[in-house]
Amino acid sequence: MTYPVDMTIKPEVQAFFDEATNTITYLVKDPASNSCALIDTVMDIDYAAGRITFDHADELIHQIKSQGLKLEWIIETHVHADHLSAAPYIQQKLGGKIGVGSKITIVQETFGKVFNEGTEFERDGSQFDALFEDGDTYMIGHMQAFAMYTPGHTPACMVHVVGDAAFVGDTLFMPDGGSARCDFPGGSAEELYDSIQKVLALPDETRLFMCHDYGPGGRTIAWETTVAEQKAENIHVGAGKTKEDFVKFRTERDAQLAMPKLIIPSLQVNMRAGEVPTDKDGNPMLKVPVNGL
Numbered sequence: 018m019t020y021p022v023d024m025t026i027k028p029e030v031q032a033f034f035d036e037a038t039n040t041i042t043y044l045v046k047d048p049a050s051n052s053c054a055l056i057d058t059v060m061d062i063d064y065a066a067g068r069i070t071f072d073h074a075d076e077l078i079h080q081i082k083s084q085g086l087k088l089e090w091i092i093e094t095h096v097h098a099d100h101l102s103a104a105p106y107i108q109q110k111l112g113g114k115i116g117v118g119s120k121i122t123i124v125q126e127t128f129g130k131v132f133n134e135g136t137e138f139e140r141d142g143s144q145f146d147a148l149f150e151d152g153d154t155y156m157i158g159h160m161q162a163f164a165m166y167t168p169g170h171t172p173a174c175m176v177h178v179v180g181d182a183a184f185v186g187d188t189l190f191m192p193d194g195g196s197a198r199c200d201f202p203g204g205s206a207e208e209l210y211d212s213i214q215k216v217l218a219l220p221d222e223t224r225l226f227m228c229h230d231y232g233p234g235g236r237t238i239a240w241e242t243t244v245a246e247q248k249a250e251n252i253h254v255g256a257g258k259t260k261e262d263f264v265k266f267r268t269e270r271d272a273q274l275a276m277p278k279l280i281i282p283s284l285q286v287n288m289r290a291g292e293v294p295t296d297k298d299g300n301p302m303l304k305v306p307v308n309g310l
């Protein structure tokens with residue numbers, strides 16, 4: 018696959034860090050128009066209380082309105098297991114199309130079973146407005162963006178590239194954080210290694226924007242780096258580490274990781290493009306499958 022890289026396009030990128038889930042949401046603006054896109058939004062949840070709120074999303078909406086922007090896309094890099102998407106809430110207020118990778122159907126099939134969803138839960142990705150295939154392009158104002166299929170963390174992961182900026186989702190973390198886990202159903206360390214090589218094949222000066230940062234070793238939270246820095250310094254895949262090294266390390270590490278705190282609500286909501294499921298009376302309701310994950 019040859020991707021339509023165009024380093025002359027330089028989007029304006031604003032980052033919004035969510036402290037509760039260590040997620041970074043990006044507002045990506047076309048410098049030549051008022052068009053913009055959002056990547057990986059967050060809906061707030063107090064899971065212990067079963068309470069959902071929208072402080073993070075309201076801030077994004079406020080920014081878009083106060084800057085006079087037109088929201089064209091609400092992109093999910095993948096079905097997140099550690100936070101809930103606010104895509105439908107934002108779409109209702111500002112419009113825009115919700116897009117995700119076409120392999121979402123595999124994730125819906127897998128977790129439709131885990132959560133014992135009925136036939137009313139469509140497993141065809143129809144909850145989303147756009148399903149991206151590898152190499153698909155789309156426009157944000159005058160900027161052409163494209164999606165790169167990057168499975169490994171999940172089978173539906175995509176990296177989105179807009180000019181000289183790439184939004185890597187859960188592939189790479191900052192160089193001192195390494196890479197994302199691969200032990201969820203449908204994950205694969207071999208595939209993640211190959212996907213990361215696709216990202217590292219972008220031009221050296223490509224700006225890379227992380228989906229998460231945990232500030233390893235107590236350093237200040239950070240989210241932006243470059244292909245050149247990742248190639249030289251990434252602790253899991255940089256400096257010439259082999260695929261064999263990576264797969265062995267990743268597999269051993271993943272075996273020791275606990276489940277993300279919000280995986281149960283996150284999957285149920287995110288596989289529905291951010292809609293909270295409802296019970297037979299139409300009330301918002303989440304399930305907990307016992308020993309199901």
Ligand SMILES: [Fe+2]
Binds near residue numbers: 095096097098170187
């Ligand atoms: Fe993730």
